[in-house]
Amino acid sequence: MQLNPRQRYRLLRKLARHRSFRIGFFIVAILVLAAVLAPLIAQYDPIAMRIRFRFRPPQAAFPFGTDQFGRDVFSRVVYGTRLSLWIGLATALASGVFGAFLGVLSAQYRRFDALLMRVMDALMAVPAILLAIGLTAALGPHTSSVIIALSVAYIPRTARIVRGSALVTRELEFIEAARVAGASGLRIMLKHLLPNAMGPLLVQSTFVFAYAILAEAALSFLGVGPSPPTPSWGNIISEGRDHSVQAWWIMLFPGIAISLATLGMNLLGDGLRDVLDPRLKVET
């Protein structure tokens, strides 16, 4: 997609009119604000324990109640936004960059393609979440391990999509012309294959963002995510689980936060797909 300013304007206008995109944009914008302004929004330290205040139900002073250590759940959820969005963003970026690189390379150099695609198939031989669990476990309970693990888990899917798009582009006449004119492989990849795969890549990366938020929560829940007391949405749920019957609020609100964030990214992805990639493909 090499766009001139007018085409870009038209695309943006279409997006701005797309209902799902608008709702998604609104949700994500609020979450980003919450993440950036966390210290201003949260009245309490998300980690400091105040046993005196434990198990307070939602009330004016603690809108989401307090947990078994007297920590304010609202503050923890707000700070958790930072971690979740950061993991989502970093995973989307990393898997997007590497996936695009491998996909384009694979489309341009056919001999490399056979090997690479078999490696990708092998990585996809276990469910993404399981691969991520295994990798995080090996790399240790840190935010960076989670990002690396999730990126590796989603690179194969992204690479496949970019490769598919690049293979179509390669058949187009102007690429043929560029090749005849002596353009190098690198030049063709950067100037033609990659820009033309940008649409599907952006769509896919948006969905990866959504999956990554869900997956991080699941990893934290299973106890292989970033280690407590880091306020991660998954951690809060996992810690609140034992008290879920009496103190339902501890786990209810972070769950809503996860759902909202994922929903917002999925809506953005749907909008982008409708506008950028009308072939209507859903990939996981």
Next chain:
Amino acid sequence: MSDDLLKIDNLTVQFRGDAGWITAVDDVSLTLREGETLGIVGESGSGKSVTALSILRLHTAATTRHPTGRILYAGKDMLALTARQLRAVRGREIAMIFQDPMSSLNPVLTISDQISETLRLHQGLDAAASRQRAVELLELVRIPDAKRRVDEYPHRLSGGMRQRVMIAIAIACRPRLLIADEPTTALDVTIQAQILDLLRELQSSLGMSVILISHDMGVIAEFARRVVVMYAGRVVETAPVKDLFRQPVHPYTEGLLAAIPKLDVDVTRLPTIRGSIPDPAQAIQGCRYGPRCPVVLKQCLVEAPALLPAGPARFARCPPRVTPRVAPRVGAP
């Protein structure tokens, strides 16, 4: 007239567009008598298919406004039929063949399945009888080795063969009216001739009325008795085929006739009329052919011309040509 098999009056069809409704067919009227062959001709996008599909109400309901006007078939008001009554007409009394044989057959059902379906539906045949009949029909449309072919899937057949299958499906219940929407456009020239011959033969042996849609004047000349010329969703001229060829009235018809490939020049696409058909979403002041008309007059661009009598049994939508009043020209001749 009471012996009209089909009579369309002031049909207007609109589709949902990005901004409001788009008129694809505007105030179209035509009649077809029992046993007659009517040709509808016009460039791509002139509204031929939309008109034809309206007869059996085959437009996508979600994006189409209910057509206005009237479509009378054998005394039945097609636009007022219930779904059940409509289904009883579809495939039994009126059958249709489409432009693209490659996509008009269901890829996951065998030829036998697809022919039998109509027979079982309308004639209540059982599986064995309808299969037997399917083979006969394939033989009738001259598919070699029909017994074997009947159990194959469409992707194994060539385009011409598939169109023959479509014809077999269409004639299965001996319809009174066959609508053939560009039945040969997607096919090679030699195959085209074979299919047209087959259609002509079936028409006389089965005594069907036929509406043949084409953008090829040559095909129309060979096949039809009367012609309706459409442009930008409207009828611009209608006449007996001989009269039309002898002396076209509307400048658009002239253009189409001039575009018939001569035998001695190579037969690629028609040396078409300059310019292109207007976007139906755009409003046009005055005559819709005005922007392309070689003999356009100032008055043409003011008021939309009406369809006026232009001789015995013929009409044309070009006032300067049918009312011999001389007015100053604005365009180049």
Next chain:
Amino acid sequence: MWRGVIYRLLQAIPVVVIFAVLVFMLLQLLPGDPAVAIAGSEATPEAIDRIRTQLGLDRPLLEQLLSWFNRLAHGDFGKSLILNQSVVSAVVERLPVTLSLAFLSLMITLPAGISLGVLAAYWRNTWLDSFVMVTALLGVSMPSFWLGILSVILFSVTLGWLPPAGYVPITQGLWPWFSALIQPAVVLALFQIGFLARITRSAMLDVLDQDFIRTARAKGVDEWHTITKHAFRNTLIPVVTVTGIIISLLIGGSVVVEQVFALPGIGRLIVQGILARDYPLVQGTMLIFGFSFVMINVLVDIVYMLVDPRVRFG
């Protein structure tokens, strides 16, 4: 067709080999000395040495890899450090649980996801379509473990209709088995239902726009048969291609759901292995998982050939 099947099987071999290498390398990822990582930092030097020799970590990498393949070729997927049991027997022991859960969940997912997608497509741009699509979107956006906990609070704790956790083998009766699994199976299915409904809807929309649907209507076929006979089978073709993904999502999801509902399945085994740093167990289980998936995908491709005559005879 047989050529296609054999070709597809041959294609799976390099994938399996590469996958085995990748799983082998998982151990090399451990920071520092793998033997120390496995034994734990408080372990005595003797314990670390024992682990090292037991896992062959003292030998050169290539030799380790070769013996890894040699073992796999003999069907030896390793021995768990904590369970005092071979990985294969541990997996076989837990297989019925995971299979039961996945089977039940799939039996819910397929009809629900497909019919919702078909309904939404047929009534596109109506309130029904919007409702189904919003539901589907929520399905793919809500974390299953959270839904699971909420569901337990509602159906087990508050209403007391279903057991909150645990597994009952089918040999102890169909109903006990079913009532123990239905809750996790539904929770697990929600994500896949949403995913499948979205796919089915878009596939169905594509099909409904095709010319042969118009042909069917022109023949006088009623709406019901137009959808069920003409549109549906064509919709199934793209849907079959995502069955592999669905099963993958299902098994991935079951790891989490087994944890919520305390079901002693393979997912729980892996998590248990990870938390106890029992890497041979994790590796072995992953291998079994991976090999099964490669086979499932081959099967899916074969089903695809059966559904689409163009591929079957092509």
